[in-house]
Amino acid sequence: MSDSPVLTQDALEAAHHAHPPYQRHHFETMDQQNDATNFAMWLFLLTEIMFFGGLFTAYLILRNWYYPAFVAASHQLNVYWGSLNTLVLISSSFTMAMGVWCAETRRKSGLVLCLTLTFLLGLVFLGIKTIEYSEKIEKHHVPGFHYSLQSFLNPASDPAAAQYGDKPLALDMARKTELYFFLYFAMTGMHALHMIIGIAILGFMIFRARAGAYTTGHVTFVENFGLYWHFVDIIWIFLFPLLYLISRHQ
Amino acid sequence: MSTTIVTLPDQSTARIPKMNYLSKENGLLSWLLTGDHKRIAILYLISISFFFFIGGALAGLIRLELLTPQSDLMATDTYNKIFSMHGIIMIFFFLVPSVPATLGNFLIPMMLGAKDLALPKVNLLSWYLYIAAGILALYAMITGGVDTGWTFTTPLSTHYVNTNVITTGMAIFIAGFSSIFTGLNFIVTIHKMRAPGMTWFRMPLFVWAHYATSILMVLGTPVLAIALVLVVLERTVGIGVFDPAKGGDPLLFQHLFWFYSHPAVYIMILPGMGVISEVISTFSRKRVFGYTAVAFSSVAIAVFGFFVWAHHMFIMGISNYSVLIFSLLTMLVAVPSAIKIFNWAFTLYKGSITFETPMLYAFGFMGLFTIGGMTGIFLGTSGVDIHLTETYFIVAHFHFVMVGGMLMAFLAGVHFWWPKMTGRMYPEKISQLAALVTFIGFNLTFFPQFILGTLGMPRRYASYPPEFQVLNVFSTAGATILGIGYLLPVLYLTWSLKYGEIAGNNPWQATGLEWQTQSPPLTENFVELPIMDHEAYDYEWLERQKEKEVASVG
Numbered sequence: 001m002s003d004s005p006v007l008t009q010d011a012l013e014a015a016h017h018a019h020p021p022y023q024r025h026h027f028e029t030m031d032q033q034n035d036a037t038n039f040a041m042w043l044f045l046l047t048e049i050m051f052f053g054g055l056f057t058a059y060l061i062l063r064n065w066y067y068p069a070f071v072a073a074s075h076q077l078n079v080y081w082g083s084l085n086t087l088v089l090i091s092s093s094f095t096m097a098m099g100v101w102c103a104e105t106r107r108k109s110g111l112v113l114c115l116t117l118t119f120l121l122g123l124v125f126l127g128i129k130t131i132e133y134s135e136k137i138e139k140h141h142v143p144g145f146h147y148s149l150q151s152f153l154n155p156a157s158d159p160a161a162a163q164y165g166d167k168p169l170a171l172d173m174a175r176k177t178e179l180y181f182f183l184y185f186a187m188t189g190m191h192a193l194h195m196i197i198g199i200a201i202l203g204f205m206i207f208r209a210r211a212g213a214y215t216t217g218h219v220t221f222v223e224n225f226g227l228y229w230h231f232v233d234i235i236w237i238f239l240f241p242l243l244y245l246i247s248r249h250q
Numbered sequence: 251m252s253t254t255i256v257t258l259p260d261q262s263t264a265r266i267p268k269m270n271y272l273s274k275e276n277g278l279l280s281w282l283l284t285g286d287h288k289r290i291a292i293l294y295l296i297s298i299s300f301f302f303f304i305g306g307a308l309a310g311l312i313r314l315e316l317l318t319p320q321s322d323l324m325a326t327d328t329y330n331k332i333f334s335m336h337g338i339i340m341i342f343f344f345l346v347p348s349v350p351a352t353l354g355n356f357l358i359p360m361m362l363g364a365k366d367l368a369l370p371k372v373n374l375l376s377w378y379l380y381i382a383a384g385i386l387a388l389y390a391m392i393t394g395g396v397d398t399g400w401t402f403t404t405p406l407s408t409h410y411v412n413t414n415v416i417t418t419g420m421a422i423f424i425a426g427f428s429s430i431f432t433g434l435n436f437i438v439t440i441h442k443m444r445a446p447g448m449t450w451f452r453m454p455l456f457v458w459a460h461y462a463t464s465i466l467m468v469l470g471t472p473v474l475a476i477a478l479v480l481v482v483l484e485r486t487v488g489i490g491v492f493d494p495a496k497g498g499d500p501l502l503f504q505h506l507f508w509f510y511s512h513p514a515v516y517i518m519i520l521p522g523m524g525v526i527s528e529v530i531s532t533f534s535r536k537r538v539f540g541y542t543a544v545a546f547s548s549v550a551i552a553v554f555g556f557f558v559w560a561h562h563m564f565i566m567g568i569s570n571y572s573v574l575i576f577s578l579l580t581m582l583v584a585v586p587s588a589i590k591i592f593n594w595a596f597t598l599y600k601g602s603i604t605f606e607t608p609m610l611y612a613f614g615f616m617g618l619f620t621i622g623g624m625t626g627i628f629l630g631t632s633g634v635d636i637h638l639t640e641t642y643f644i645v646a647h648f649h650f651v652m653v654g655g656m657l658m659a660f661l662a663g664v665h666f667w668w669p670k671m672t673g674r675m676y677p678e679k680i681s682q683l684a685a686l687v688t689f690i691g692f693n694l695t696f697f698p699q700f701i702l703g704t705l706g707m708p709r710r711y712a713s714y715p716p717e718f719q720v721l722n723v724f725s726t727a728g729a730t731i732l733g734i735g736y737l738l739p740v741l742y743l744t745w746s747l748k749y750g751e752i753a754g755n756n757p758w759q760a761t762g763l764e765w766q767t768q769s770p771p772l773t774e775n776f777v778e779l780p781i782m783d784h785e786a787y788d789y790e791w792l793e794r795q796k797e798k799e800v801a802s803v804g
Contacts, residue, residue, distance in 0.1 A: 024370075025366075025774070026364065026370065032443070036439075036442040036443065039437075039442060040368065040369055040372075040434060047468055050469055050471075050473050051472035051475055053473065054473050054480070055476060057502070062499070143488075144487050144489070175496070175497065182491060182496075186480070
């Protein structure tokens with residue numbers, strides 16, 4: 001994101017000689033176009049950070065107020081599934097990064113392969129998330145719908161809680177676990193929504209990549225989508241410790 | 251620098267150029283699918299005017315109800331809905347997009363010497379989002395309205411009312427994204443699309459003001475979006491983040507809401523300040539005094555604007571220490587605002603001032619914004635705020651800033667750039683009259699409200715004690731005059747589209763790049779890429795240009 005907009009006269013004249021078909025009419029040079037779209041993508045990600053920021057703020061405040069409830073409730077999450085999902089997402093980031101590299105070096109089949117792998121890993125992530133959500137539904141840990149305090153008032157009766165040696169919570173603190181699950185579903189749900197949007201765009205891109213759209217030297221779209229995909233991953237990298245690993249240090 | 255007196259050019263020989271952005275393509279589709287920033291600006295101008303008159307009609311109903319102490323024109327519930335919808339429409343569908351989406355859209359690429367905004371499709375998308383949001387808001391209004399006030403305060407909005415909170419909330423969510431995309435587009439354009447020689451400190455102050463506005467739009471609006479999503483989730487599935495019964499915190503909503511909505515008042519005023527800088531400089535034929543200070547004061551307002559939100563919450567149970575700190579920070583915002591006012595005053599000093607309509611509106615802005623800003627200091631002082639908050643003093647304060655400030659600036663800008671946008675002049679005499687009528691009507695409407703507020707009349711009630719009636723009658727009478735003041739421009743500006751005098755390229759002899767091309771401009775704005783080889787507001791450069799022209803023709 002270099003910040004020098006003053007185009008030299010030479011650059012302008014050079015640009016007039018060669019107009020690639022994908023250069024939009026209002027840009028003087030291809031560099032200017034790529035710079036501008038990249039910069040726009042970074043700004044968009046900044047707005048996304050602010051968007052998730054509201055949820056993270058709510059999480060921080062409520063976690064400080066109701067720390068025991070948040071610890072007990074986090075024990076209900078499956079660290080095994082959570083870690084596996086983290087691994088899946090990081091791998092998908094890797095395949096996406098490889099995809100951008102393939103596009104830059106004009107490897108069409110490589111690009112299609114990488115995008116397809118990213119697509120599949122994204123689906124695996126959502127699949128595992130579905131398993132996790134259904135565990136919550138079975139244990140009546142979905143807030144607002146017959147929410148059950150059983151695991152927190154009587155942790156001995158719940159294998160997940162017993163495994164951590166949880167002490168029973170007082171009733172008013174146990175009720176606050178519902179807030180934890182509100183946040184859990186709101187934050188992972190908002191993250192999953194971003195994943196679904198990303199997967200839909202990936203589907204479209206695989207289709208276009210097979211027609212050779214991104215391997216002609218114009219890779220901005222793949223690059224910017226890569227930024228989005230990595231951003232969604234990073235959100236998860238923050239969500240995972242905040243939601244799953246609250247009391248690991250104790 | 252000596253003052254240059256320029257005689258305005260003779261317009262009798264001017265012709266409207268055959269090729270321009272209006273005549274390039276015809277048909278509805280050529281407008282609905284356009285990527286041209288100028289056409290999108292016109293689309294925005296039409297749509298925000300539509301919403302302005304809906305909001306204005308609602309304001310008329312409010313003033314009519316308050317003509318008498320009893321609640322007689324409408325039921326009190328209806329009154330609550332009317333003032334809520336007035337606020338929502340005026341803020342989210344008029345003030346926030348008013349100057350940026352119309353004048354900013356039209357002018358920023360031209361002022362920078364670019365062919366278009368960096369992302370034309372995103373620009374069009376932003377207009378469609380605005381329209382979708384507007385339709386949704388109107389749908390919510392027609393099917394029962396919403397009565398939470400524009401602030402959606404929890405737990406009122408989540409637990410105690412049964413009106414269209416969800417629909418309206420979603421409408422504002424979508425309108426927010428329209429605003430984010432506009433801001434994002436401006437930032438990218440200002441960074442990446444400047445013409446050769448157009449350095450940061452050669453940009454017109456209008457562009458600086460929009461840069462600061464865009465930062466606020468991009469960073470603030472997503473926070474409002476998530477706050478509204480949480481309110482909607484609370485109403486639909488009962489998420490308890492703002493619900494004290496479940497352990498949530500209603501104050502958290504206030505923090506999130508005002509984290510956007512305080513910067514939003516700067517979104518609503520900064521672009522207007524940009525307009526005023528251009529107008530004051532042009533009609534006093536002088537470079538803006540202290541250009542760099544005015545440029546940085548816009549950015550300073552944007553930065554400080556993010557650290558003062560809790561002054562809306564002094565009576566809502568935040569700690570005394572927070573009150574102290576936010577009170578101090580609030581005072582800080584007054585500094586850059588004052589820098590602007592003083593610098594405009596010094597620009598006028600020894601200038602060759604003429605009194606065309608935009609200048610009259612600009613004078614109105616300077617006076618009214620100063621009063622609005624100074625009363626903001628009263629309200630930032632926590633002791634006084636506790637007495638005055640939730641009274642008509644607040645109402646008068648923000649109407650002085652928003653209506654007296656932004657709306658005056660918007661009208662100044664529309665008149666100033668009307669010749670550029672349409673190629674025709676507005677009729678001067680009647681528009682000067684309209685500016686005067688607006689000013690008188692405005693003061694008559696809102697000045698009595700300051701007195702009402704200090705006397706203790708609370709806002710948001712349909713009835714009031716009979717001793718307040720005299721001042722309320724003044725206010726309602728003023729609102730009627732103000733209404734006429736706003737109706738007049740619609741009539742004569744529409745008239746001028748066909749019958750106005752032909753303007754020529756640069757009727758005001760202004761220095762901005764947008765004036766150095768034909769009016770109305772070509773679709774790509776300039777015949778060849780302009781090169782900026784002089785400072786902004788350099789009237790001597792303009793003189794030399796004219797001499798050159800004469801020499802080459804001779």
